[in-house]
Amino acid sequence: MNLPLPETRGAHAPLPVVARRPAQLVGGTPVLWIDEPFAPPGRGFYAKLEGANPGGIKDRPGLHMIREARRRGDLVPGAPIVESSSGTFALGLALAGLSFGHPVTVVTDPGMEPSVLRLLATLGAHVDQVAAPHADGGWQRARRERVAELLARTPGAYCPDQYHNPDNARAYRPLATELIAQLGRVDVLVASVGTGGHSAGISRVLRESFPALTLIGVDAVGSTIFGQPAAPRLMRGLGSSIHPGNVDYPAFAEVHWVAPAEAVWACRQLGRRHYATGGWSVGAVALVAGWVARTYPAGTRVAAVFPDGPHRYLDTVYNDAWCRDHRLLGQEPPPRPDEIAEPDERVVTGWTRCGKVRDPLGRATVERAGAGVR
């Protein structure tokens, strides 16, 4: 396939009336005001609806990381792309592969929703599924080891490495400038954390205009990112069983951990009350952003990133039988989170907040930012 390279749209370039290529449909996502039941009338937050991208939020880093890898010469024309993903980045890479002319193999695990497997196949990606979790590093480590195996045996193959490649965070400059154009000012940004890419990239650019910005991270219970021990996780997208180098620890004022039943409640409220909803990370972020909107001084402008839409979760978050089997229904979250003074004070099992954020591995920021560059 010998397509011309998709152009990088400028930060404020409007979406074309008629797109010539699907990559031109990425970005320029809308913002929706969300209030009740998360906050009383008059109070609320602005949700950036990244589910309006063709694949989801990861269309942005998918295209940017592949464009940059080609520019550097790390990825030669037509060479295969191999990456580990729990879903959204796979869709972004499928778009990048199609746009730039590379075959894409996505390494995933049995937790990947069957509908996403079918969707990826429809979009031309090859899916390689690992069968068992790694004893220490869970599914994520098992997937990454499989990626290393495939890279070793495929000449010219390239792994974008979304966990450690700084181009992941850099891909979000346009999203931040869109927010500034849409909201004028942002005081608090609430973002979920998986690889750390969008929280790091958006907050960095917003701080160029609003140095006093407060960044609040949202993680899943059982995730190791902010210093809790690893445990099996139902929630996908946010959270991790490794320590991704893209997480910008010093950028966060605080972190919240959210449990699956709380995210399900929030997702379903969003759907019923606001139509716009999504997956686990959307529910978790809405819960925390609503709390910020109710508790911070009136007039605080709160933005929250909704990474995707609901369709992928119709058999999980929005399936009553599945939710009942996992005891996720009918549990309205408490009005405020539990508090811990240190991220490793105790194992958290429900919505909990901590005002101390540090890298559990004690890495230097510079080291982290440089990790993974090929």
Ligand SMILES: Cc1ncc(COP(=O)(O)O)c(C=O)c1O
């Ligand atoms: C649906 C969803 N939400 C949130 C995240 C976390 O985003 P990030 O990797 O930029 O931290 C991801 C990451 O894969 C995701 O797929």
